[in-house]
Amino acid sequence: MKKALVVDDSAFIRKIAKQILDNIGFEVTEARDGAHALEQCEIALPDLILLDWNMPVMSGLEFLHKLRKMPQGDQPQVVFCTTENTRDKIIAALEAGATEYIMKPFDQEIIRTKLEQIGMV
Template identity: 60%
Template sequence: MKQILVVDDSAVIRKVARRILEGMQFSTVEAENGRKALVACEQAMPDAILLDWNMPEMDGVEFLRALRKMPGGAGPKVVFCTTENEASHIALAMDAGADEYIMKPFDQHVVRSKLEDIGVI
């Protein structure tokens, strides 16, 4: 079973994402910020990461840059999931190593489509 790490400072968003992903037969792990997400990746590198942008302690872009420098950190497919919708934000996320980008609020169809597009499904 593939594992997806859900990184978001909102417990509600993590819960919604977990339900969607588990309904698609993924195993999920949660982290409330980038620092905790790095620890989770050190323990077990996930197959994919659903990543928020704005979080305390370490934001999504900082996390992604650190992830990509870790041993095995090039492997996970990363989908930014955020309210930041300006072209400059999207470009920054992609330059940092994101594979895809979705806007909040999201639903099962959007998540499934993006995961299919990047080969996680």
């Protein structure tokens, strides 16, 4: 079973994303911010990371830069799920190593479609 990490400071968003990924067949863990996510990735890298941009302690972009510098940190597929929708933000995320980008609000169909496009389902 593939493993996913949902990183968002909103417990509600984490719960919704977890339910969606559970339904798709992922084993899901959660992190409340980038620092917490980095700690989890140091223990075991997931196959997929759904990542928010704006979080306290460490932003999603900061987390992504640190993840990609870790041993095998280039392995997880990282999909930003955020309200940040400017061209500059999207380019910055992709240049930092994000695989895809989803705008909030999202639903199961949107997530499934993106995961199909990147070969995760």
